[in-house]
Amino acid sequence: MAKPHASFVCQACGAATQRWQGRCESCGSWNTIIEEAGASGIGARAALGAQKGRIFSLANLTGAEPSAAPRITTGVAELDRVTGGGFVPGSVLLLGGEPGIGKSTLLIQACAALASGGRRVVYISGEEAVDQVRLRAQRLGLGGAPVELAAETSVEDIVATLAHGKRPSLVVIDSIQTMWTQMVESTPGTVGQVRGAAQALIRFAKTTGAVVILVGHVTKDGQIAGPRVVEHMVDAVVSFEGEGGRDLRLLRAVKNRFGPTDEIGVFEMTGRGLAEVANPSALFLSSRENASPGAAVFAGMEGTRPLLVEIQALVAPSSLGTPRRAVVGWDGARLAMVLAVLEAHGGLRLGQHDIYLSVAGGLRVGEPAADLAAAAALISSLSGVSLPSDSVFFGEIALSGAIRPVAHAAARLKEAGKLGFGRATTPQEQQDRTSGKSGAPAQDLTVATCKHISELVAEIAKGTPERTRSRRGD
Structure with a gap:
């Protein structure tokens, strides 16, 4: 029998080469290539002469009219919002986040809520013992929830156990990097093992209709560890984010085959676990200082939810040859563009100033509608003039200096009016588009x-507005 040839596989992207090299030519990562046996990975049995596959039946496209897939709601409103209204039976979700961010806490709360409703829920931990999981649940006040627990890392044993008895509604695997399968001849955590274990669990979910949640570790740059192909295999990828020293946690959908990908869920870490934040705008503006130069309130949108956050700017004279530019929570390239427009079309001289911009509360803003609020904060800091405390801003700035309209203006204005703001600065074309429409802001x-x-x-x-127009006159 011929000796199987070894191959070298990149742990970041899964690309295979015939020899070891320091840098992967596919993804450009350094020191991610390790040696793996040639007859390992998905399809290894076929390479070793396993039996042929079975013949399955094919359905017709013109068959019965499909019905909407029923969803399993967890009772955790923010989690259901991000997943698109609940879990779809037979789907697989990959949850990533930094260590200690609260992934296990969130999943235990969701498992307890589902199990209390009469569904079978199984929590498989590959990192902690059963007693450790019990202690966490007791600290959260969920010790009485009928959640089934196990500490196991063998995928074959896990699938066999789950297939025995009543079909589970939800299965949590914490984490996928600790799982191993006999089909792959490599150590747990490698590309082949992670990919093979994920494939076996995905197959179980699709054949039984159970919802499987895979917990994934993240690397130093915030990416989910392991091969990126796992993200393409699952139905949804959700990221759990938060800043050190803050109690705020954000649940963000990166990929979702059954719902939107721009929704966020807002939680606050408390002594009793994660508490849902029903009004994130009030939380982000709770510590806001009134009459402070360099602070502007941005009326933004996260999916279908309007969200008001404060953008803070500091413009100070610089003694350096190259002034500093520091950004937190916003795109640095976008800030450079706004600064260039303010110099070219606004008549400001910012080349000899250090500029710092931050989005308060730990939220990261990515939409271009924040241009106008960022510009207002920069102008306010440079001039020393405080913006009105009851004013919000939104609008996109073009390279020509024009202020362009943005989407969902009515929802932004309605949220601002609900929180007590009395003034909004918007693009001129925006006023013409939203006037006379339903969903207009408060009078x-x-x-x-x-x-x-x-x-x-x-x-x-x-310091005094020049071009204002009241809603009452529309």
């Missing part, structure tokens, strides 16, 4: 239009 909300960035600079510099 006492005054909308100031801004067509060009130079108008915003002039209004903030003199």
